[in-house]
Amino acid sequence: QVQLLESGGGLVQAGGSLRLSCAASGRAFNSYDMGWFRQAPGKEREFVAAFSWGGGPTYYGDSVKGRFTISLDNAKNTVYLQMNSLKAEDTAVYYCAVRRGSYYYSAGSYDYWGQGTQVTVSS
Numbered sequence: 001q002v003q004l005l006e007s008g009g010g011l012v013q014a015g016g017s018l019r020l021s022c023a024a025s026g027r028a029f030n031s032y033d034m035g036w037f038r039q040a041p042g043k044e045r046e047f048v049a050a051f052s053w054g055g056g057p058t059y060y061g062d063s064v065k066g067r068f069t070i071s072l073d074n075a076k077n078t079v080y081l082q083m084n085s086l087k088a089e090d091t092a093v094y095y096c097a098v099r100r101g102s103y104y105y106s107a108g109s110y111d112y113w114g115q116g117t118q119v120t121v122s123s
Helices: none
Strands: 002-007 010-013 018-026 033-039 046-052 068-073 078-083 092-099 110-113 117-122
Touching: 002 092, 002 110, 018 033, 018 092, 018 117, 046 068, 046 078, 046 092, 078 092
Parallel strands: 010 117
Antiparallel strands: 002 018, 018 078, 033 046, 033 092, 068 078, 092 110, 092 117
């Protein structure tokens, strides 16, 4: 079993920044790839970013590329999502998740999810 706990969400003005955290624990979580997704009201869960604890490429969704950045703190078992130049359309609940499936961009490939953290961007 893997446990994930997101934090760092809040209310920010358009153009501002936030840093989300995802603390991971449990069975061999760092042997899996992980990702960030978001879900706005009435919309499907959207891919934000994907990465591997062991290194390798990091992927970003088209809507966040160039504005969002992932970083890892292996000592703290924590992954961060730095979000800059925020827009109103970034408003959503943000989730981190563990992937055991094949497609990093598909929510269906992820097995363990955190509870999510709300990000609201005011315009």
